[in-house]
Amino acid sequence: MSGPHTAWTERTVVRDGVRLVARDHGGAGRPVLFLHGLAGYGGEWDATVAGMCGRYRVVTLDQRGHGASERRPPGGDMSRSAYVADVIEVITALGLDDVALVGQSLGGNTAMLVAAARPDLVRALVMVEAGARGMVTREVDRIGAWLDSWPVPFGSLDAAAEFFGGGPAGAGWAAGLERRAGGWWPRFDAGLMVRSLAGLVRPSFWSEWRRVACPALVVLGESGIIPLDEQREMTSARPGTAMVTVPGAGHDVHLDAPEALRAVLTGFLERHL
Template identity: 60%
Template sequence: MITWCERTVVRDGVRLSCRDWGGDGPAVVLLHGLAGHAGEWDAAARHLSAGHRVVAVDQRGHGGSERHPADVSRAAYVADVLAVADRLELGRFALVGQSLGGHTAMLAAAAHPERVRALALVEAGPGGGKPEMLAEIGGWFDSWPRPFPAREDAVAFLGGGPVGEGWAAGLERRDDGWWPRFDPGTMVRSLEENARRSWWEEWGRVACPTLAVIGQNGIVDGREAEEMLRRRPDTLAVSVPGAGHDVHLERPDVLGGLLSEFLAV
């Protein structure tokens, strides 16, 4: 059975924990979304590791990585990706990211075309400029019971089914219950730049082959998707019927197939 080993990369004093699935072939780096964790990609990693070197990253502030980094700028997230690729000797690599992880992947591809050979965005795009999102996200985190008394309570609260299971897998068990492995304030600060502006110029600078996967019921609306294709008509866009924002948790089989086919080109 294919499994992973934990690898640690330190950049500017910030510890980054990675799930290194090994595998032969071109490297693929997987980036989770806001408040997520590297384990969300386990199903996709198993699928991809048959033909790729696969690494899933707990991004700064998340999971097993540094819980309270001082710098949560978009530039810091991007620099972390390149540091992981350098320390693990990944060479030229493909980037796959969901939600905020997809945004990080897009910025990395735009800034480092010599390193990123392919880009796959899952429920992510260059749109932004919505200040109200900070209060909405902060309010959602405030609504979480802390701690959750039992794991099944967390699964139910976080959406039930595979989505709830995926989110609950990122919690840590303590004597008094199940706790998030992130600081809510750090998460809100990580979104501040996206709340102030959009990133269409960076989207236009992406030069590598690009796949955009959108859930039929996700948060990337039709107008944003249409503008993405208008500006970069060579982008391959796929909508997953019945899926929401967490396509990678809801339909890992479909996403795994899409990624395998795209990255094989």
């Protein structure tokens, strides 16, 4: 199979009855596993990973409840622990030991928790627009209201891209939709997306952040969502953490500026893989 930027082979891993689907872009180098954010899918990394397979084995995962993976996991389990266990299973099943984990937003939190729990598996960590603070209920409610506001089905991908704000990020969000009866629909259940955020409603993840033993990079968008005081606290809580801001990018750095993000990633990975 192929996307607009790179060829890939579909890999399926099943954990506790949950089907997890990954895009294996190949490559003979050390493994790099990419984790998307809430309501995303693995294909949104295509433009970022283009050209990386000459140096690394690149895999992008559709996490539970998202994309081509299990739409409605048994019992509706969208807990942080389930996401973490899924990633550990994928790493093991696909032979990605000593992996570099790259995660954006919710995927960045998952990547951090995996690195903290299994330092034997993770060689390097990259968190894109993800921090170590938790969320409060009103933030979850706001995101839930936004998901409910989607005028589905969209009549066209162009209409969807416009709804999502246009530009590369809008097109990237639209590309994650699927065509079904009546138009273009999200490949997730909005209620389960809100449930995914429930595990983030806590004061912080500072203890997990401090347990990360591998080299770590935090990538921020110039107009992203991680406050300056949280950025400072992340570097002070874990000295040696690298932090880079991508000009002109928002929260979806990988969609707004994939080439710039790729350059940042490869520079970091060359030093630590």
